[in-house]
Amino acid sequence: MTHQRLSADEVLTTTRSVRRRLDLGRPVDLALVRESLEIALQAPSGSNAQHWHFVVITDAEKRAAVGEVYQRACHQYLAGPGAAGKLHADDAERSKVQKRVHNSVAYLADVMGQVPVQVIACARTGSTALPTGNQSSLWGSVLPAAWSYMLAARERGLGTAWTTLHLLYEREVADILGIPDDVHQGVLIPTAHYTGTTFKPAPRQPLDEVLHINQW
Template sequence: MLHADDPERSKVQQRVHDSVAHLGEIMGQVPVHVIACARTGAATLPEGNQSAVWGSVLPAAWSYMLAARERGLGTAWTTLHLMYEREVADILGIPEDVHQGVLIPTAHYTGTTFKPAPRQSLDEVLHVNQW
């Protein structure tokens, strides 16, 4: 497991794992699934600079999630479906030159424990001029 050598971070990873497993179990009950896509004009993704492909799609997906939260909706960022991207595309009629970036299940939030996640200090994750 990621961060197995760090007890605090390992606990967080276990909660993430449990959350992912739960989402997998209830995914079919989620009323709305948003899939953010990029049209590349080709059946395969171009090699090299992927920021040109995803540079506007992924920030738009994140903005959608923030807007949903403001309206009392819960979302989750997942890419696990991409193992079956072609099958999903076939079911939904997504053209071959359109590539899925993220699946965002969306529903009314039913829990009572939603709160900001703990974050590492900025000094631990921001590097200026050198690592």
């Protein structure tokens, strides 16, 4: 299998959201996805419940159907006031970055159905309704595994992106994939090989602007 031989710090700081650079024409060996998911299962799980499930979609018709739902949800998001390209309009430098993100999100909306592999991380709760109040325990036992999958995929030469917009129409996607009513979707991760080789840490706020020691 292909490994990048990256250090832990490199994997953690260069696992970027890959949208425009996803290689839509190159097949993905399912063994790479399985390896990445095996690593994902080592993530923390509250009470060791391990109620995570992963739906891996390779069937062309199902990928296209999920892609149509995602595209519809994404276009709705892009038209709204909270879309990436409309944030930080008062900061010229940051606005440039936001517009690039906006455009890449729009691109992914139009090609999601063509991405070779789609992975949906889910939580099985035994109930058709999510718990009321604080859900950090529930999602804190699933989403770290999804992020671990993305990190492991990066090490194996695969690009991914964290997407949740399809959850506007979660039931439609559940019907396409036969997901039971007591299984709740958390994130949709497009997975493919990528073009180019340059991945680097993204610009972020200085740590001291968000760091609070002992009190706010």
